[in-house]
Amino acid sequence: MIQTEAFERLADPSDVASRNEMMETREALRRQVANQTPTEAPDEDEQGNRYCLDCAEIIPQARVKAVAAVRCVHCAGKRERAIKMGLVNHAGARAGMDNRAEE
Numbered sequence: 001m002i003q004t005e006a007f008e009r010l011a012d013p014s015d016v017a018s019r020n021e022m023m024e025t026r027e028a029l030r031r032q033v034a035n036q037t038p039t040e041a042p043d044e045d046e047q048g049n050r051y052c053l054d055c056a057e058i059i060p061q062a063r064v065k066a067v068a069a070v071r072c073v074h075c076a077g078k079r080e081r082a083i084k085m086g087l088v089n090h091a092g093a094r095a096g097m098d099n100r101a102e103e
């Protein structure tokens, strides 16, 4: 008959759900750890001004010193939310489109 019906009969829904949940938890942890070690090269000019990688605004020196920021506070916040939602991985590539694990 229809292929999706056969698949649903084979897979125990609660097994699939708990396995997905475990993978999501592991992935979230991995992202959290990766987040603590910035690997992106800062965009700096010869005067030592550092520019946001996303919007090219100058990042205040205090922020650069405090958190070794490579983005302004606005873009860093947006990015953090995007990472939490799984839209962007740590390397900066968009993962959402090819990664249709959910649904």
Ligand SMILES: [Zn+2]
Pocket: 052, 053, 054, 055, 056, 057, 071, 072, 073, 074, 075, 076
């Ligand atoms: Zn910015």
